[in-house]
Amino acid sequence: MSYSTRVTEAAAQLNYPKGMLNGQVAIITGSGQGIGAETARLFAREGAKVVISDIDAEKAKKVAEEIKDQGGSAIAVPGDMLNDDYINGLVQKAGEFGNGKIHIIINNAGFTWDGVIHKTTDKQWDTIIALHNTAPFKLVRAAAPYFRVKDNEPRSIVNISSTSGLHGNAGQANYALAKAGVTGLTKTIAKEWGPAFGVRANTVAFGFILTRLTAAKEEGAFVTTPDGQKVALGIPGAQKKAREEGSAAFKDIPLGRPGTATEAASAILAVVSPLFSYVSGQTISVTGGRNI
Numbered sequence: 066m067s068y069s070t071r072v073t074e075a076a077a078q079l080n081y082p083k084g085m086l087n088g089q090v091a092i093i094t095g096s097g098q099g100i101g102a103e104t105a106r107l108f109a110r111e112g113a114k115v116v117i118s119d120i121d122a123e124k125a126k127k128v129a130e131e132i133k134d135q136g137g138s139a140i141a142v143p144g145d146m147l148n149d150d151y152i153n154g155l156v157q158k159a160g161e162f163g164n165g166k167i168h169i170i171i172n173n174a175g176f177t178w179d180g181v182i183h184k185t186t187d188k189q190w191d192t193i194i195a196l197h198n199t200a201p202f203k204l205v206r207a208a209a210p211y212f213r214v215k216d217n218e219p220r221s222i223v224n225i226s227s228t229s230g231l232h233g234n235a236g237q238a239n240y241a242l243a244k245a246g247v248t249g250l251t252k253t254i255a256k257e258w259g260p261a262f263g264v265r266a267n268t269v270a271f272g273f274i275l276t277r278l279t280a281a282k283e284e285g286a287f288v289t290t291p292d293g294q295k296v297a298l299g300i301p302g303a304q305k306k307a308r309e310e311g312s313a314a315f316k317d318i319p320l321g322r323p324g325t326a327t328e329a330a331s332a333i334l335a336v337v338s339p340l341f342s343y344v345s346g347q348t349i350s351v352t353g354g355r356n357i
């Protein structure tokens with residue numbers, strides 16, 4: 066297809082009410098809440114058929130129902146990204162939902178399990194690497210038949226990273242390594258699947274986004290590992306208070322505030338949209354300017 070035809074088609078996709086992702090099938094992992102759920106809502110509003118993947122079945126179903134109630138198209142496929150059978154089933158169900166097509170994968174599922182280096186256990190280490198690196202790789206590998214195609218339809222993969230991955234963060238050796246790792250996976254997908262199939266792959270790295278991961282630990286959110294261990298989520302209240310209150314609050318963020326889940330999700334939408342059709346292999350920082 067010629068360059069001008071592609072541009073014309075991309076522009077045509079911008080026409081509302083069809084939306085920027087009209088008819089595209091998107092798997093969004095970790096979309097039962099937080100940034101992933103908001104991404105699913107925004108994608109659906111732009112005409113995508115969204116596959117809500119989350120270990121929390123109740124929340125996944127709720128997001129899918131809400132999208133359908135508002136006239137969007139969604140299915141919930143709950144399960145654990147640490148389970149290979151689940152990943153293969155997720156791709157199969159997404160393919161059926163999309164009548165043989167999958168256009169977008171957002172590798173977003175994740176949590177933090179912090180510890181300073183000398184106290185981090187093997188289990189803490191292995192779980193975070195498995196969820197943030199191995200699972201996205203396995204999902205992309207399982208979905209390869211849907212991306213290595215020549216049908217002139219857009220294909221885009223986004224891996225979610227963090228400022229911890231780009232700059233390191235005390236107490237997060239496991240998470241920092243994993244979030245740095247996805248940038249290499251992203252660039253490799255861009256190089257392997259870009260030339261022949263036009264697949265774009267990008268990393269979106271968040272700074273401080275308001276979700277349960279950045280809420281006070283005392284609020285009690287937790288995840289359960291496959292062997293039943295509860296891992297508390299969030300930032301210790303005292304540490305959070307010291308960072309966020311007083312004259313030094315958010316001093317490290319040029320915009321002077323945390324971002325919302327909607328702002329984070331909007332950046333993901335921008336990256337998969339036709340507006341970014343010539344952007345691939347990049348790491349987009351969505352941080353309010355932090356770390357510049």
Ligand SMILES: NC(=O)c1ccc[n+]([C@@H]2O[C@H](COP(=O)([O-])OP(=O)(O)OC[C@H]3O[C@@H](n4cnc5c(N)ncnc54)[C@H](O)[C@@H]3O)[C@@H](O)[C@H]2O)c1
Binds near residue numbers: 276
């Ligand atoms: N909130 C932030 O400030 C921030 C900053 C940088 C990066 N991130 C990244 O953004 C992504 C989304 O985080 P969020 O803040 O929306 O968190 P969140 O806790 O609100 O949402 C994450 C979702 O992932 C799901 N999940 C966790 N483990 C899973 C598993 N094994 N299988 C399937 N689903 C699983 C959870 O159930 C949850 O619904 C994560 O990758 C996170 O590391 C967040």
